[in-house]
Amino acid sequence: CDSVKGLEEMRAQYIKAVSKIKCDMLCYIRESKERAAEMIKAEVSRERQSTARKMRKYYLTC
Amino acid sequence: PTTSVGSIAARYLEEEELRSQHILECLNAHIEELKKESEKIVKQFGHQE
Numbered sequence: 001c002d003s004v005k006g007l008e009e010m011r012a013q014y015i016k017a018v019s020k021i022k023c024d025m026l027c028y029i030r031e032s033k034e035r036a037a038e039m040i041k042a043e044v045s046r047e048r049q050s051t052a053r054k055m056r057k058y059y060l061t062c
Numbered sequence: 063p064t065t066s067v068g069s070i071a072a073r074y075l076e077e078e079e080l081r082s083q084h085i086l087e088c089l090n091a092h093i094e095e096l097k098k099e100s101e102k103i104v105k106q107f108g109h110q111e
Binding site for chain 1: 070074077078081082085088089092093095096099100103104106107110
C-alpha cells in the first residue's frame, strides 16, 4: 500500500513538471507570435505614412 | 521600404535569442525540481522496504 502511495506521489510530481513545461511553452509561443504581429503592424503603418507623405508632396508640386 | 526587411528580421531574431535562452532556463528549473522532488520520494519510500 505504501509503494502505491509512493507511485502516486511520483505520478503527481511528473504531471506537475510536465504541466509547468507546457504552460511555459504556450506562453513563449504566444509572445513570439504577438511580437511578430506587432513588428509587422508597426512596419506597415510606417510604410503607409511614408507613402502618404510622398503623395502629398507629389500633388503639391503638380 | 524605409527599413530593409532583413534588418527587421535580424532584430526580431536577436530578441528571440534572448527569449529562448530565458525559456530554456525556466524549463531546466522545472526539470531540476522534478529531479529533487522525485529523489525525496524515492528515499522516503525506499527506506520502508
